[in-house]
Amino acid sequence: MNSLAKIYAMINHDLKNPRYKAFCLNVLGGKYSQLFTTTPAARKWHHNYKGGLAVHTCEVMVIAQQLANYTDVDHDDVLISALFHDFGKMKAYYFDENDNIQFCNDGDRHVEDGLEIVKELFNPHDNIGELYEIVCNSIKSHANLPEWGALKRPDNNLEWIIHLADMYSSKIKEVHKFIKE
Ligand SMILES: [Fe+2]
Numbered sequence: 001m002n003s004l005a006k007i008y009a010m011i012n013h014d015l016k017n018p019r020y021k022a023f024c025l026n027v028l029g030g031k032y033s034q035l036f037t038t039t040p041a042a043r044k045w046h047h048n049y050k051g052g053l054a055v056h057t058c059e060v061m062v063i064a065q066q067l068a069n070y071t072d073v074d075h076d077d078v079l080i081s082a083l084f085h086d087f088g089k090m091k092a093y094y095f096d097e098n099d100n101i102q103f104c105n106d107g108d109r110h111v112e113d114g115l116e117i118v119k120e121l122f123n124p125h126d127n128i129g130e131l132y133e134i135v136c137n138s139i140k141s142h143a144n145l146p147e148w149g150a151l152k153r154p155d156n157n158l159e160w161i162i163h164l165a166d167m168y169s170s171k172i173k174e175v176h177k178f179i180k181e
Pocket of ligand 1: 056060085086166
C-alpha cells in the first residue's frame, strides 16, 4: 500500500469522529491534493524527493498513533495533528528548473505557512472548530526548539507525541543505516 492509500485507510478506519473524517477526506480531495503528493518533506535532511511529504506524513501518523497508546491522549486529535503538522511545506518548498528543492521565501517558513493553510482550511468548517487550536499548537511546537523552527515548545502529551513521531520519521533512514553499520 502506498503512503497516500495508507493515509486514507487511517482516516477511514482509525478516525472515530465522522465530522473529522469527512473534513480530512474533503481536504485531501481538495485544492491541495496534487501538491500533497508531489511536495518534498525537506530540502536536505529527510524525505527530500517528490512525494516525500506524503511518505513522511504517513510515517508520523503511524508512529504517533503507536505512541498515543501509552497515554490518554485522544487518538483522533493525534491523527489529525499528525496529518496537518507539515502542511506548510506545500507553500514553503518548490522544485526549480533543475529539479533542486528551493525555499519559496527567505529561509524555511513551513511552520508559518502551515498556520496560514490550516486557518484557510479550518475557517469555513465551524463544526470542527475545537480542533483548530490543537492543530495550530502541534504545528507551532512539532520542531521542539526555536533553532529548529518551533514557535513554541511542546507542553502537553499530544504535542510531545507529534514532535517525537516527527523526529523519528525524519531519522528512520539514519537509524537503519546505523544498525547496518
Ligand atoms: Fe514533519
